Amino acid sequence: MSTVTHTPGGPAGPHHAPPPGRTPAERAAVGGGRAGARFFNGFSHLFLAVWAIMVIYPLLWVVMSALKTDSEVIRRPLSLIPEQLQWGNFARAWTEGRIGDFFLNTVLVLTGSVFLTMLLGSMAAYVLARYEFRGNRLIYYMFLSGLTLPIYLAAVPLFKGVHNTGVVLPFLGPNKHLMLILVYVAWSLAFTVFFMHSFFRTLPTAIAEAGMVDGASHSRLFFNVMLPMAKPGLISIGIFNVLGQWNQWYLPTLLMQSVAGEPKNQVISQGLIELSVNQGYRSDWSGLFAGVTMAMLPVLIVYIVFQRQVQSGLTAGVSK
Amino acid sequence: MRHGVARFVTGFLALPVGLYVFYVVWPFLQAAGYSLTDWGGYSDRQQFVGLDNYIRLFSDELIRKAFWHNVFFLITVPLFTIALALFLAFLLNVGGREDKAGVRGVFGSGFYKVIFFFPQVLSLVVIAVMWQQIYRADSQGLINGVLMKIGLVSEEDPITFVYDPEPFLGVPAVLWWLLLIAVWSGAGFYMVLFSAAMQSIPKDVYEAAILDGAGRFHTFFRITLPLLRDTVSVAWVYLGFIALDMYALVFVMTPSQGGPNHASEIFASVLNFTAFQKGQFGYACAMGVALAIFTILLAALQLRITRRERIEY
Secondary structure, three states, X not given: OOOOEOOOOOOOOOOOOOOOOOOHHHHHHOOOOHHHHHHHHHHHXXXXXXXXXXXXXXXXXXXXXXXXXXXXHHHOOOOOOOOOOOOXXXXXXXXXXXXXXXXXXXXXXXXXXXXXXXXXXXXHHHHHHHOOOOOHHHHHHHHHHHHHOOHHHHHHHHHHHHHOHHHHOOOOOOOHHHHHHHHXXXXXXXXXXXXXXXXXXXXXXHHHHHHHHOOOOHHHHHHHHHHHHOHHHHHHHHHHHHHHHHOOOHHHHHHOOOOOOOOOOOOHHHHHHHHHHHHHOOOOHHHHHHHHHHHHHHHHHHHHHHHHHHHHHHHHHHHO | OHHHHHHHHHXXXXXXXXXXXXXXXXXXXXXXXHOOEOOOOOOOOOOEOOOHHHHHHHHOHHHHHHHHHHHHXXXXXXXXXXXXXXXXXXXXXXXXXXXXXXXXXOOOHHXXXXXXXXXXXXXXXXHHHXXXXXXXXXXXXXXXXXXXXXXXXXXXXXXXXXXOOOEEOOEEXXXXXXXXXXXXXXXXXXXXXXXXXXXXXXXXXXXXXXXXXOOHHHHHHHHHHHHOHHHXXXXXXXXXXXXXXXXXXXHHHOOXXXXXXXXXXXXXXXXXXXXXXXXXXXXXXXXXXXXXXXHHHHHHHHHHHHOOOOOOO
């Protein structure tokens, strides 16, 4: 995946004639030619480098601003190198900015919701992909429709439901984390079912049939044979869900408005919004940057570690 | 035996379907129901008003404005993102040296692929905080600061970015600045997507073309691009949804969430404003239903237009 060539793999077969010689004019016409190629190669590098800077520079700049003093952020906002590294900003954001609490809340919610999403999503996808029964298509399209429906439409009823929790979840009481988990799971199911459905379809049927002949029960077959075989797909969809739910902002903003006196339960994206919106009244710029840096680090790490799975997962989900 | 299958299917579907119906389908149906009432949202008083809310939609000045802004994003977000992503993927895959064996990818393409994807994994909030600083309308802003240092922008007359409602090419400038953020954050994802699709094209197709004397541009436009058709059309549909969902950017980036002076208002921002600020839940729900119908029609249309016979290889 790392080096990309479009060159033929093996040596040309004996039946292949050597490339016909071209006159310089012909070479120029097809964009080839030594000088042309070198120029194009140089141009590619230049353009890619410029775009890379446009992507990296703002990130780097946020991280570096997190290491400045407050006055330096205001005095020399554009500089990339802090006069003196202020590691204390991170500690301050963690405790005073309550990034620590936000982190804990997010990790708590995410652990539950991603695990549940993957489990329930692949269960539904497996049954829908592998079993024929009445209503199969209907249920599948019901899940698919969730990909197109705008979440804002559900906003009003969800909001209302949450504010009389009794209506939504009589048995959960006021545990907003649990409720957010379930809402996340429900909203992530559409894509998860869609993705895993296409994945289970690509798995060979022979093994499942062999398992059936051996007398394994349906659910045993799923957990012991099919789920392990679907591991590459599961990893991809798991990462997508982690990234998506970590960055989810609308749902928690809508559902987790803390009422005075209640314990604070915001997740990280919400907490940062509050920090940045309140920036008008406070002036802890470096603290804000430190918070932003900490919020983006886990996702970047997850992506860098799993980028191969993300990239192969992308194509598996789209082209099949 | 058959009985066992039914029990298994029911057992496996019960929880996911239940949760989905409860938190996704049911709220939608409720919203559709509310859209036929004059419910304000903060009291229990609601009266059935039939299609009044929908009729009102068509004469609402703000909605009309928001609708055209949606259309703007619907066209520009996929267009610019796909064009840029294709170009980046093209450079990554055929930008390298041309040797006897053909054209190869540019040196370091693996590294670029990781870097370009970064914005995609950043949360909206991080993007917002970053771009607020980039777009600051004084010498402290990243763009203004740099341009002032070079002398391209004067201190008295900085670029005002998302605070600029003046039309540029017939559309409020603020929309173009939001578009830039959307393209910036999305291009990497689609670049990776197109790259992967390009690599799945069998090598002998290229081999034949190169033996016939085709150069890299020729190969790209005559072979790569036509074979990428499926992937591009999928990308177009995805980006269509993203374009309809520009609300998050509008919310965090623009003054008074849709400003200045309603210049960046889109469907979803009007919906939220109507529901939660003006307290007209019934009317807001009608907007939501209209948006949903619009989205579904559009998705169906897009799929129909872009669907063609698959090229098998």
